[in-house]
Amino acid sequence: MASVQDCLKCGVLLIVLSCAQGCGQSVPKGALALSPESLQDRQMQTRVFSTTDEAMLQTACAALLQDLGYQLDESETELGVIVASRHRDVTNTGEVVAAVFVAAMFGVHTAYSREQKVLASVVTRPIGDERVAVRVIFQHMVWNTDNQLVRNEQINDAEIYQEFFSKLSKSVFLEAEGI
Template sequence: MRLSKIILVLAILPMMAGCNQTIPKSALQLSPESMELRQLQTRSFDTSNEKKLLTAGASVLQDLGYSIDESETALGVIVGSKDRDATEAGQVAAAVLVAALGGGAMAIDKNQKIRASLITNKTKKGTNLRVTFQRIVWNSYGQVSKTQSIEQPEIYQEFFEKLSKAVFLDAHEI
């Protein structure tokens, strides 16, 4: 009886030791690419009024064709989206070629939803605003074919240029 308990303990100990894993330090650090993207997505504003900054951000999104889906100004969050055509000529040509060769119907990208999220964060010197853009693409069968973060600098630059103008005009009540 005593020997079976010792064997049982010896069998369980290695399993329990395997449960105690440490997280590598590199797992909690952002990569240089992540840091660059975060800098592209974030701007600091010399205002402590998050609500006005979010209102200006919502106006810019609407000017860019987005509909506001969610607004929680108390939490510093606004989410907007817009629907766009996602058809690409190369996919259509490939689908026609496959069908002509007897391969049957091939799914092609059809619709996409572009989502924008605004998040504010108060700092000692003002307020940081981070905007992120993502797209979800559905194919001709109604299935999600892609979800991706949009990382083109021009999109972020355009948004922040318009937001800076809106915040300036609001501050000067023009």
Template sequence: MRRPSRPRRRHVLAVLPSAALAGCAPTAEQQAAAFMPSAAATALRARQSRRFDTADRELMLQSTVGALQDLGYLIEETQAAHGVVVGTKNTSGRVRAQVVLRPGADGRSILVRATFQTIVPRPGAMIAMGETLEDPAIYQGFFEKLAQSAFLTAHEI
């Protein structure tokens, strides 16, 4: 009885992974679904976002910094050109706030999106992880404070 030569075995082994991957190829529906946000993600984005009826970006940046400071955050970074403000607050744990401002589609408003995360240190890792806070009260409180700050800043009070 003759044993098959090694090249045949290699050929068979080379075909097996590609055959397995072909069976795993996503359908068009699966590909489309990958780019559709879940209902939970959409609801979270709605809580994190507000539209303000002003095109004054500088006013909104100043108001954002003021609102975060009023809430006890230490401003760590501002990128005025990109509309980004980042701050942290040390309470029972470390909380990081990231706020992004961008012009509305109508050109007369500014969209503000805030994300609050608890910073979770990872032992032995150089970078800590952030877990997004989803409590609606946190976002509602921030946007109320931001609206007050924008009003006071606009009226130079």
């Protein structure tokens, strides 16, 4: 009988533990502290333009986001903020085939990536009197066919940021030329 009582004790302990875990979630340490990586990220995500015309840069950014297929969600020109997003179907044929194969062979349902949302937040701010810095951050979220959020993170690919800024330079030029 001792073993049954032990089982019972273990069960109670597990329930208490699971409750404590559910309620005691806290912010990961360092989530709100500057890290050495934050300076690197800032450099990757920022370019400085020699201009006094912040409004022109904002217009160029908005136009570029439209070029890239984003919808503008929010903007506040006095603070230099533009927020845009794009939703895309990211169904991958390979993943679908694999899911169908697993279902046929083992009778197990497998979810695969279905929808992606990319958020772009562009912020301009004057530096001194003659320069304006543009900083962009991309984040992406991916949902699977079960509507579960499977990816939820910042995009840290330097090439994506480089491409954005090279296109922005072009957009600034087009804006200046009135095209």
